[in-house]
Amino acid sequence: MKKKNGTDGKDGTDGVGILLRSVCSACFVIFCFFAFPNRVLGQTQTIRWVADPANAQKITIEVVGVNAEALHRLRRGRWQPAQWRQWFAVYADEADTAMAGEYRVREDVLQFEPRFPFDPGLSYRAEFHLARLPGGRANAKPTVSRFRLPPRDLTPTTMVAAVYPSADVVPENLLKFYLHFSAPMQRGEIYEHIQLRDSTGRVVELPFLEIDEELWDATLTRLTLFIDPGRIKRGVLPLEEIGPSLQAGKSYTLVIRREWKDGNGAPLKAEFQKSFRVVAPDREPLDPAKWALQAPPAGSRAPVVLTFPEPLDHALAQRLITIVDADGQAVAGETALDDQEKRWQFTPRAAWRSGGYGLVVRTTIEDLAGNNIGKPFEVDLFAGVERRLTTSSIKLPFEIR
Amino acid sequence: MKRRSLFLTIALCCAMAQAALAANWTAGMVEGKLELQSAGPLAFGPDGMLFVADSKAAAIVAIATGDVKPGAGNALLKVEKINQQIAALLGTTADQILIVDLAVNPLSRNAYLSVSRGRGASAMPVLVRVKTDGKLDVVALDAVKYSRAELPDAPADKAVGEGNRQSNPRLESITDITFVDGRLFVAGLANEEFASTLRAVPFPFKAIASGTTVEIYHGAHGRFETRAPVRTFASFKIGNVDHLLTAYTCTPLVQFPISDLKPGAKLQGKTIAELGNRNRPLDMIVYQRDGKHYLLMANSSRGVMKITTDNIAGTDAITAPVADKKGLTYETIADWAGVDQLDRFDAKHAVVVRRTDAGAMNLETLPLP
Numbered sequence: 001m002k003k004k005n006g007t008d009g010k011d012g013t014d015g016v017g018i019l020l021r022s023v024c025s026a027c028f029v030i031f032c033f034f035a036f037p038n039r040v041l042g043q044t045q046t047i048r049w050v051a052d053p054a055n056a057q058k059i060t061i062e063v064v065g066v067n068a069e070a071l072h073r074l075r076r077g078r079w080q081p082a083q084w085r086q087w088f089a090v091y092a093d094e095a096d097t098a099m100a101g102e103y104r105v106r107e108d109v110l111q112f113e114p115r116f117p118f119d120p121g122l123s124y125r126a127e128f129h130l131a132r133l134p135g136g137r138a139n140a141k142p143t144v145s146r147f148r149l150p151p152r153d154l155t156p157t158t159m160v161a162a163v164y165p166s167a168d169v170v171p172e173n174l175l176k177f178y179l180h181f182s183a184p185m186q187r188g189e190i191y192e193h194i195q196l197r198d199s200t201g202r203v204v205e206l207p208f209l210e211i212d213e214e215l216w217d218a219t220l221t222r223l224t225l226f227i228d229p230g231r232i233k234r235g236v237l238p239l240e241e242i243g244p245s246l247q248a249g250k251s252y253t254l255v256i257r258r259e260w261k262d263g264n265g266a267p268l269k270a271e272f273q274k275s276f277r278v279v280a281p282d283r284e285p286l287d288p289a290k291w292a293l294q295a296p297p298a299g300s301r302a303p304v305v306l307t308f309p310e311p312l313d314h315a316l317a318q319r320l321i322t323i324v325d326a327d328g329q330a331v332a333g334e335t336a337l338d339d340q341e342k343r344w345q346f347t348p349r350a351a352w353r354s355g356g357y358g359l360v361v362r363t364t365i366e367d368l369a370g371n372n373i374g375k376p377f378e379v380d381l382f383a384g385v386e387r388r389l390t391t392s393s394i395k396l397p398f399e400i401r
Numbered sequence: 402m403k404r405r406s407l408f409l410t411i412a413l414c415c416a417m418a419q420a421a422l423a424a425n426w427t428a429g430m431v432e433g434k435l436e437l438q439s440a441g442p443l444a445f446g447p448d449g450m451l452f453v454a455d456s457k458a459a460a461i462v463a464i465a466t467g468d469v470k471p472g473a474g475n476a477l478l479k480v481e482k483i484n485q486q487i488a489a490l491l492g493t494t495a496d497q498i499l500i501v502d503l504a505v506n507p508l509s510r511n512a513y514l515s516v517s518r519g520r521g522a523s524a525m526p527v528l529v530r531v532k533t534d535g536k537l538d539v540v541a542l543d544a545v546k547y548s549r550a551e552l553p554d555a556p557a558d559k560a561v562g563e564g565n566r567q568s569n570p571r572l573e574s575i576t577d578i579t580f581v582d583g584r585l586f587v588a589g590l591a592n593e594e595f596a597s598t599l600r601a602v603p604f605p606f607k608a609i610a611s612g613t614t615v616e617i618y619h620g621a622h623g624r625f626e627t628r629a630p631v632r633t634f635a636s637f638k639i640g641n642v643d644h645l646l647t648a649y650t651c652t653p654l655v656q657f658p659i660s661d662l663k664p665g666a667k668l669q670g671k672t673i674a675e676l677g678n679r680n681r682p683l684d685m686i687v688y689q690r691d692g693k694h695y696l697l698m699a700n701s702s703r704g705v706m707k708i709t710t711d712n713i714a715g716t717d718a719i720t721a722p723v724a725d726k727k728g729l730t731y732e733t734i735a736d737w738a739g740v741d742q743l744d745r746f747d748a749k750h751a752v753v754v755r756r757t758d759a760g761a762m763n764l765e766t767l768p769l770p
Contacts, residue, residue, distance in 0.1 A: 092488070092494070093494060095489030097486050097490055098489075099489070099490065100490050100491065100492075100538070100539045114492055115539060116491050116492045116518060119493050122493070122494065124492070175595055187524075188499045209650055211576070211590070211681070213441070213574035213576055215572070215574055217572055217592065218572060219522060220521065220522045229595070229627075229630070229650055230652050233651050236653060237652060237653075237675040238652060262521075263523070264521070313593070315593040319593070364596070366595065370595045379627070
């Protein structure tokens, strides 16, 4: 059973609708008596807004009180949506283009089911034009009704939860930031809300790769913000024209402005700032021989701890390192990264057994400058030997005793 | 009489052959409700076949639109304040509408737009058609003939971590798609690794359409070699050889022959132009005028660039530091300011979506420069 969310004249959604309907009814009585005494005498049309009990934003709009003859014609004809919209249309806000949806006659009710849900807080207007119906009376006034769902709560609650890299010292050729939010955000024109300022407060011009696709995760709580690669790669024009986005020896502040709206349309709770110092570019490939592994005792659920001499990419370090047992099967457990992304920990779901294990690392794992295992971000072909790994992962064996 | 029946026989054979060919494109398609998770780049193939990139689902969908008859008259498309009109059609306000891509059906000349209704996590992907009479409608996906190609190496279905830490944040954004000679080319940019893939997926899609994947590299000045995410591309014949002209995110314009796209290949194209600083290539098309070929590229800062490709076969790869506007020469088309989306309308016109100074977005048909 559908709940009637607002019925014209009954729930008081719109005084205009009531007034128009009253005027309309009076006209019908007077005019119809002479012109179409059998068609609309005594008929009044009411528009009602009916919410789906399972989804308050899914509203069906109904017209009741249409005379039987008109209903019969509507049922019998093969009417196109464009024709229906002449008689009965629903508009968002002050638009003059009708909403898309499906029309039908169900028993003695005209129904319009919009293809899309209603937006909270937005006013909708339904118009029923009796005069335009086939065989309708030329000067009958339209029935109009307005409806509005309660607006969303726009109290700011969403915050920047974290920014990676978390270190306050980064290389000049830093490749990306990850911005984590406490709740889903809105996409579209996001770069207006992100600034990089130097130590004097001057805004750095176009430091980031601005692409319409906006590299969000599926939940819209994490944005990947690449530094413009044209200002990192040596030998391409942007770097030669205006230099790097970040310069060694200088300090910068990444600013996430409060005006950025979350998924509900509310601004952030507060502006976020992250200040950091820039050092020389890092052009060295990752070398796992420099990583230190600490194996826990057998029988415990203590974590395996892996420490790196430099911070690694926050997302990739969590995704591209796994632990396998002696049979090569992945060990189930939870990964964590801390100490400015220099320490990786893996806590198994079940206690460790004695024996051989292996740490499997995809060679595409990156440090902050996008250097991979065995291969720097930029390979200098003039430097002689091209270091390129043919394998896609490496395995570091370790023993649990 | 004899001649006439011969003509009729030939015409009938042609029609049958055409029908057989048309049937081939829908091989393996299913009919039913198509659920998109997102609607990104669009491209048209043969017989009104519309390809839609669904980045969120890591898939490409082919839809047999059946929209194969030329539209009424020779009207050029024009819709003022199209973002507001789409918003009204979808029952929302213009600030909740994102126009993601534009593709013109070469048969009907109707324009199709991929649109996001809403900007948050519950945003709904929608395809909107702009007919040659200027009217808009929503492309109904409740009962359509379609097929789907899942992209290889898609984000694993399983979540990483446990409890509150559960997430599977990796995603690949499809930045452009184009259909060339029975294959769909798909460029994708990862949101974690600094990497892009270029895939060639045969169409009709096979059961597992993994396609060919290549890694794209850029060799700056023949010295520094880096991975090079692809932003947008267009197919183009140099001599009789099909090439892709590709704009990288770091702004060089690069060409390579399509025949080089071999499984697992590492591809390094020839840099034929450096577009310079503050550039963000958005979209590009290739066209012919007065017997010459041109490339038209919508660009974030330089407006639309018209690039002469006359000497493309003979253009040397750029291998040394260059001043601005090196390589192929180009001119900026001042009248085309504000263009966000671009596609060919016919041999002489392009359809664009562009922003006016007042902030409105108009869909317009402009004569090719």
